[in-house]
Amino acid sequence: MATDLIRYDVLTRDALRGVLRRVLSDAAESGLPGDHHFYITFLSTAEGVKLSPRLLSQYPQEMTVILQHQFWDLVVTEDHFEVGLSFGGIPERLVVPFSAITRFFDPSVQFGLQFETAEAAIGDAEPAAAEVEKADPPASPDSPDNPDDDGGGGGGDHPREGAQVVRLDRFRKK
Secondary structure: OOOOOOOHHHHHHHHHHHHHHHHHHHHHHHOOOOOOOEEEEEEOOOOOOEOOHHHHHHOOOEEEEEEOOOEEEEEEOOOEEEEEEEEOOEEEEEEEEHHHEEEEEEOOOOEEEEEOOHHHHOOOOOOOOEEEEEOOOOOOOOOOOOOOOOOOEEOOOOOOOOOEEEEHHHHOOO
């Protein structure tokens, strides 16, 4: 098999992160349109992530936040986003680099992206760029699976049965 010197996987991953950046930028500027809302899962200890010690102790590896009704001061830059959310009635400010994001899901249109982070790709001969998901949403903010009772965020991402994942690396020549 020929070596990919162009690194299509990296180009594709960066392009899909650009989609995420654009969606969040539009939401920061104009608010969430219609019924759109976002589940964003990220590695809580990745470089550049800023969480309070309380949240980090609750979610030591991965965290899912929900941007729907109760968020504020969403700021999007080239390499990260910042947002205010309430967790158990306590307001928190989160900083999340796009490189730390592992999953993005908009349940209103059943659209999702799944990213392989740099940490996960270490040691892989051919890292996957990203996956595009069409699936049922993770646990809703009011479901018993979501420990955050005020809709600000949660720790678990629970895809439901019937989820269909399309992996971009599936189309590569093997």
